[in-house]
Amino acid sequence: MSVPDHDTEKHGQKRKREHKAHAGENVHIGDGRSGNKKSSTTNTASAETPKDESKARTKKPEFKNLPKRQRSTDVQRNNPKKAAFLPNRSLAGKSNALLQVRQKLPIWPKASDIRNKLLESDVLVLTAETGSGRVAVTQPRRVAAISLARRVSDEMGSSLGKSPYSKVGYSVRFDDNVGRDNKIKFLTEGMLLQEMLRDPALTEYSCVIVDEVHERSVNVDLTLGFLRGLVTGTSDACSKRKGKPLKVVIMSATADTESLLHWFKQGYQEAKSAPIASAPDSVQNSDKNASNSSRDGEVLEANDRAINEDDEKMLIKVKGRQHTVQTIYLTQPTQDILEAALLRIFEIHRKEPMPGDILVFLTGQDAVTDLQRSIEETIPAIITLDSGLPKLQVLPLFAALPQAQQQLIFEASPPNTRKVIIATNIAETSITVPGVRFVIDSGKAKIKRYRPTIGLDSLLVKPITKSSAEQRKGRAGREAAGKCWRLYTSKDFETFEKDTEPEILRTDLSSALLTMMARGIDDVVGFPLLAKPSREAMGRALLQLYKIGALSDDGHINEMGHKIARLPLTPALGRVIIAAASEEMDCLMHVIDIVSCFSVENIFLEIKDEDSRPEVGEARARLSRRQGDHLTILAAVQGYAAENSDRKAWARQHMISHRAMQNVMDARKQICAQCVQAKLLSKTTLAEAEDREIVSENTANNILKCFLRGFSNNVARLVPDGSYRTIHGNQLVAIHPSSGLFGKKVEAILYNEFVFTNKSYARGVSAIQLNWLDELISSEA
DNA sequence: GAGCACTGC
Numbered sequence: 001m002s003v004p005d006h007d008t009e010k011h012g013q014k015r016k017r018e019h020k021a022h023a024g025e026n027v028h029i030g031d032g033r034s035g036n037k038k039s040s041t042t043n044t045a046s047a048e049t050p051k052d053e054s055k056a057r058t059k060k061p062e063f064k065n066l067p068k069r070q071r072s073t074d075v076q077r078n079n080p081k082k083a084a085f086l087p088n089r090s091l092a093g094k095s096n097a098l099l100q101v102r103q104k105l106p107i108w109p110k111a112s113d114i115r116n117k118l119l120e121s122d123v124l125v126l127t128a129e130t131g132s133g134r135v136a137v138t139q140p141r142r143v144a145a146i147s148l149a150r151r152v153s154d155e156m157g158s159s160l161g162k163s164p165y166s167k168v169g170y171s172v173r174f175d176d177n178v179g180r181d182n183k184i185k186f187l188t189e190g191m192l193l194q195e196m197l198r199d200p201a202l203t204e205y206s207c208v209i210v211d212e213v214h215e216r217s218v219n220v221d222l223t224l225g226f227l228r229g230l231v232t233g234t235s236d237a238c239s240k241r242k243g244k245p246l247k248v249v250i251m252s253a254t255a256d257t258e259s260l261l262h263w264f265k266q267g268y269q270e271a272k273s274a275p276i277a278s279a280p281d282s283v284q285n286s287d288k289n290a291s292n293s294s295r296d297g298e299v300l301e302a303n304d305r306a307i308n309e310d311d312e313k314m315l316i317k318v319k320g321r322q323h324t325v326q327t328i329y330l331t332q333p334t335q336d337i338l339e340a341a342l343l344r345i346f347e348i349h350r351k352e353p354m355p356g357d358i359l360v361f362l363t364g365q366d367a368v369t370d371l372q373r374s375i376e377e378t379i380p381a382i383i384t385l386d387s388g389l390p391k392l393q394v395l396p397l398f399a400a401l402p403q404a405q406q407q408l409i410f411e412a413s414p415p416n417t418r419k420v421i422i423a424t425n426i427a428e429t430s431i432t433v434p435g436v437r438f439v440i441d442s443g444k445a446k447i448k449r450y451r452p453t454i455g456l457d458s459l460l461v462k463p464i465t466k467s468s469a470e471q472r473k474g475r476a477g478r479e480a481a482g483k484c485w486r487l488y489t490s491k492d493f494e495t496f497e498k499d500t501e502p503e504i505l506r507t508d509l510s511s512a513l514l515t516m517m518a519r520g521i522d523d524v525v526g527f528p529l530l531a532k533p534s535r536e537a538m539g540r541a542l543l544q545l546y547k548i549g550a551l552s553d554d555g556h557i558n559e560m561g562h563k564i565a566r567l568p569l570t571p572a573l574g575r576v577i578i579a580a581a582s583e584e585m586d587c588l589m590h591v592i593d594i595v596s597c598f599s600v601e602n603i604f605l606e607i608k609d610e611d612s613r614p615e616v617g618e619a620r621a622r623l624s625r626r627q628g629d630h631l632t633i634l635a636a637v638q639g640y641a642a643e644n645s646d647r648k649a650w651a652r653q654h655m656i657s658h659r660a661m662q663n664v665m666d667a668r669k670q671i672c673a674q675c676v677q678a679k680l681l682s683k684t685t686l687a688e689a690e691d692r693e694i695v696s697e698n699t700a701n702n703i704l705k706c707f708l709r710g711f712s713n714n715v716a717r718l719v720p721d722g723s724y725r726t727i728h729g730n731q732l733v734a735i736h737p738s739s740g741l742f743g744k745k746v747e748a749i750l751y752n753e754f755v756f757t758n759k760s761y762a763r764g765v766s767a768i769q770l771n772w773l774d775e776l777i778s779s780e781a
Numbered sequence: 782g783a784g785c786a787c788t789g790c
Binding site for chain 1: 782784785786788790
């Protein structure tokens with residue numbers, strides 16, 4: 001769910017870089033928007049940075065002396081005289097203006113209902129259709145957490161973040177803007193899970209609101225599992241809350257509310273049969289049991305109440321505020337989606353009124369560019385037939401599209417022009433395209449699925465789900481009534497699955513299992529999950545964790561596992577970091593550079609034939625390393641980091657994504673900081689690391705040997721017919737054409753990913769020596 | 782000869 005209209009423009013990755021700018025802007029929101037900082041004595045309290053705090057307070061003793069509750073904007077609304085010397089008149093005005101908007105939201109009449117139900121029950125499932133506004137705490141994406149925090153902060157007449165008296169803050173990766181006085185903290189699910197490492201009982205919170213549950217990311221499923229344990233009293237961590245109750249609100253656009261409730265009730269039922277959480281093998285046993293038994297009666301009573309509670313008392317439904325969208329199906333199925341889309345686009349263009357842009361959902365980048373070409377080729381013929389038609393502007397939209405081109409969809413089109421946006425799934429959740437009244441839905445999307453038996457991801461075109469189809473259709477009704485053409489029959493629609501399969505059922509579980517174990521879950525198989533992965537997938541992940549040394553022989557997490565879990569990386573990449581920090585390998589700074597790249601999007605931009613300048617080819621060639629992609633990436637990061645005058649120009653010159661590189665730099669800084677904290681890296685090494693020497697042959701080998709530690713499954717050897725086959729499983733793999741080793745024959749390869757698209761590809765590939773594998777085995781023995 | 786979309790103190 002999201003806040004209405006203008007604030008819901010989740011611009012996706014393009015806004016990543018703006019976080020800091022926005023955070024800064026919001027610290028100064030009071031004076032920035034009113035434009036009268038000097039003349040006003042009333043707006044400084046929240047406008048000052050923390051170092052000016054004392055100054056701000058001495059200026060306004062009358063404010064400081066007010067009872068804290070009266071500093072709220074309610075006072076400003078109810079008592080204009082007092083409001084005169086309260087901070088941020090502009091914020092109050094903004095809050096008042098927003099209040100009128102809020103009162104029109106579909107959720108507004110339900111406010112007291114929500115409060116009452118929360119008094120009666122500790123669990124509340126709230127379902128609301130997209131378009132009804134509400135407050136949330138956890139969000140699946142960073143941009144959403146930040147923009148919602150800003151919006152709610154405005155509604156409350158507060159400033160945002162760290163400044164004194166701010167009621168709202170947010171915490172996302174690379175950007176922590178949480179103040180001591182914050183009453184509401186917006187954060188990503190990943191961040192909440194990360195907080196649970198040091199505070200598994202979430203003692204900081206009395207209420208956790210989980211938004212966008214219908215998206216069913218791995219992180220949301222894990223979050224719900226931990227919350228169920230805390231709220232029913234089955235979690236070992238419960239005693240740490242010292243009887244402080246926890247309220248949980250679950251918000252979802254489409255999730256199956258009955259099964260959500262049933263799952264929570266099942267937790268209460270289990271808690272009833274085993275009220276005291278299983279004793280951990282720690283020294284805190286006695287202390288824990290004491291505080292637990294003191295709560296037994298209370299917990300049991302609450303659990304009984306929850307089990308017997310009428311479902312209706314734990315559930316609220318809010319009607320949406322979408323405009324109506326008419327659905328039009330094909331009467332006959334089509335074999336050629338692109339042809340069908342092309343016909344529909346021109347039909348809409350001829351028959352439907354202006355304004356009204358068209359949004360087309362296709363499967364991938366190829367299909368998007370193909371359709372774009374077809375439209376542009378067809379335009380001249382259409383204009384010859386009807387010269388009076390408005391113009392058509394075709395805009396592609398997919399994640400890998402450069403920043404500036406993605407931005408075009410937000411710009412006003414020239415007069416008398418209709419936009420046609422041809423998009424992948426990015427427009428379904430991540431980016432809201434404005435101005436759309438007509439949607440064309442291919443009914444297909446690419447879905448990534450992990451195959452545990454062969455340790456391979458596949459990325460294949462599949463029919464979408466009913467909820468996905470509804471989401472796509474809804475994109476036509478955000479601003480006015482619209483129409484949605486589905487390029488499939490209504491009979492086809494009925495064959496679609498209801499909801500998209502939860503990510504946890506189609507992903508490598510090693511990261512999720514390590515997340516559980518590091519937060520005190522001994523029995524990962526018994527951990528409450530809304531969807532249970534197969535035993536095979538669990539087994540494969542446990543074996544994988546054992547192979548990298550994160551588990552001891554008895555299957556419990558060991559010290560290495562705890563170290564790996566603290567790093568914001570996959571377990572495999574975390575293991576590589578640990579290996580690189582060893583005295584023997586001694587290449588941590590280099591490895592951090594490479595790992596940082598693997599943890600963000602592709603840094604290399606595609607060099608297109610038509611615009612390729614010879615100097616770009618040469619610049620790229622200078623970065624290229626014969627050992628393969630790992631060392632080439634290292635050369636790119638080092639080259640970028642060493643550029644002190646104009647990194648953007650350097651990136652352009654090498655056809656490397658400046659935005660991706662900024663993310664790499666952020667990740668690198670974060671990983672370095674964590675390595676210092678984990679004592680894997682000394683501060684002096686970190687400080688000296690800026691003068692990077694040329695990577696010697698020996699260091700290069702050590703770097704690859706470190707990667708072998710985390711990726712020993714991802715090795716293939718050259719076989720006599722010239723192809724590569726994996727060491728484990730003898731699977732055929734081809735080197736991906738994006739790799740520097742594409743077309744080369746070496747003894748053996750080590751790769752970062754193994755993905756099946758139209759065949760099995762290894763991506764992020766380097767050459768290794770087979771005898772390194774023997775070294776690896778003997779050093780482990 | 783090729784890249785659905787997210788995310789992490």
